[in-house]
Amino acid sequence: MTDELKTSPETEEKKNPSRQADVFFSLKRDIVFGRLRANERLPEEELAVRFGVGRYVIRAALEELDRCGLIKKRPNRGAVVIAYTDGEIEELYDMRELLHRQAVERMPLPAPRSLVSELHAINDEYGVYLDKGDIDRVAEVNDAFHMTLFEACGNRYLASTIEEYWQKTAAIHCYAIGDPNLARHSHHEHRQMIEALASGDRILLADLTVRHMWPALEAYRAAHAATRRRAGIRSTAQQV
DSSP, X not given: OHHHHHHSHHHHXXXXXXXXXXHHHHHHHHHHTTSSXXXXXXXXXXXXXXXXXXXXXXXXXXXXXXXXXXXXXXXXXXXXXXXXXXXXXXXXXXXXXXXXXXXXXXXXXXXXXXXXXXXXXXXXXXXHHHHHTOHHHHHHHHHHHHHHHHXXXXXXXXXXXXXXXXXXXXXXXXXXXXXXXXXXXXXXXXXXXXXXXXXXXXXXXXXXXXXXXXXXXHHHHHHHHHHHHHHHHHHXXXXX
């Protein structure tokens, strides 16, 4: 009876109420920063050993990653890190552009001083962690900046949809965090967005929120093109 209780999902959940979140955020960081590559398998048994938890906790964390669009669960074959085609990436970013422009269109401008101050404070924190080289915290603060900005549209469903597509493209847009030069550029663009909010320049703000997406996307494309070239060279060498 004791052994059964130790291995039951209900008991495991009670004993480790925060472990699912720990596993989820750890795997999310690994995916976002490229430690886990596109199409890489995520075996439950290996993850359970790595994190020292039962498979129930691993399955729950994988379910959450699947909902976020970071992994793909395949029936009877386990989970893999998501790998978007070029066409899917184009469609995702088309959606993000549409959503950003619609959100800016609905924002009351000039923005309230409280919002401007809050965004300045978040962006200052971004800069502090960037100087320290703490990319995990930079990524968290970057998330907070974008969610706070787009929540200002006043439509909770639009804001949550923007967040959904933000999560789906996390492994792409975090290329702007992993590269120090891109991260500095992103920090500067945040300041420009805040200035446009404060001055009430809606057209500039909409354009900034769209242009802000492209440097990370281009870095992602370049990195993956290089990976495909290397894979092609290896494949050719093996055939010779």
